[in-house]
Amino acid sequence: MRRLLVLGGGTAGTMVVNRLRRALPRSEWEITVVDRDDDHRYQPGYLFLPFGTYTPDQVTRKRHTFIADGVDLVLAEVERVDADTNEVLLTDGRSLGYDYLVIATGTVPRPDQTPGMLGSQWRRSIFDFYSYDGAVALATALRSFDHGRLVVHVTEMPVKCPVAPLEFTFLADAWLRDRGLRDRVELVFVTPLSGAFTQPIASDQLGAMLEERKILLEPDFMVERIDDVQKLLVSYDEREVPFDLLVTVPLNMGSEVVARSGLGDELNYVPVDKHTLQSTAHDNVFAIGDASDIPASKAGSVAHFSVEVFVDNFLQLVHGRPMTGSFDGHANCFVETGDGKGLLIDFNYDTQPLPGRYPLPVVGPLSLLKETRANHLGKLAFRWVYWNVLLPGRPLPLPALMSMAGKVVPAEGSPTQGSPTPSREED
Known part of the structure; x- marks a missing residue:
């Protein structure tokens, strides 16, 4: 029996275990996810709590209700990862072994x-x-x-x-x-x-x-x-x-677990290949979502798009084939601007947010870099999509990799290229 262990049952970790549970035979794979408690928070909703748009019960659900059958949910604190022995030590004295480890421990305000x-x-x-x-x-x-x-x-x-x-x-x-x-x-x-x-x-x-x-x-x-x-x-x-x-x-900063395990940089983010999300230090360790050091926005959309690439790559890897997927840093964010309007931005590692229409040229129906009522409604609708589509790992009809379709490129000589999220050295 091969063992996949995921640390963190937030957005990225939940999507990974749900998608891979459907793809990996139960007779051959044991999948476990570890988190400290059973409360799953819809973090984009925090923005709306101070203004009374959302109530606390609208941003909180029980974690176990989103974990697929056939995935073991362990509610415990992680002490550290021993990547040399392929073992995760819990604070209660237990240990969990793995063949592959996915670190999805997120980032926290400090x-x-x-x-x-x-x-x-x-x-x-x-x-x-x-x-x-x-x-x-x-x-x-x-x-x-x-x-x-x-x-x-x-x-x-x-x-x-x-x-x-x-x-x-x-x-x-x-x-x-x-x-x-x-x-x-x-x-x-x-x-x-x-x-x-x-x-x-x-x-x-x-x-x-x-x-x-x-x-x-x-x-x-x-x-x-x-x-x-x-x-x-x-x-x-x-x-x-x-x-x-x-x-x-x-x-x-990233999780203290990453720091205690000697797996992180100065801000406790795990160094990975920005295209495959594979650890630069351990071939059987990956970091996804906010836990990695990729030069992309730490946002739910990045977690979603990168998980799609990761899952396909992981299935290739465990079947002995090269990983052919390459994540491009795709991020897609609604920006609330007040008065029932919002912007939408769509970008990746190499191309900054541009004006235009999304996801389809001309028809949209959403506008890029333009305040519209539709963008605001899209932001509010995303909460339902999050609970009912993203977390369960159901397909969303949006490309994982950024498309230039519908985008308006400025005239020659205008700046159009560059990492939309600067590295810490550039900050």
């Missing part, structure tokens, strides 16, 4: 990594929405915030869903306007990037949208510490940004 972030104002005037508890706490804080300086801040790239901080800013602007409070609140977007986003075309458009909404942009801001007494963000070049309410995106 407010402890920025001095002052976890100080006296944490969850009082400093909040995050990248965690379930943070988003719920922020919902309460927003209800009592009626004037002052609201600062939305990104600590450092890469972060999970890099458009989410901008989405929160646009939604906050619309939410305040709906309540007649916008003129009493100064909105500021603080980022380590040189502009609103990571590539020229999208950055110019999103930056113009910030300006149109009278949202101040503070670029190239590398935070050194937070002064929680004076309520100041302080950068390494000694700039100061005051706040009354700070909505911050802490440094994102």
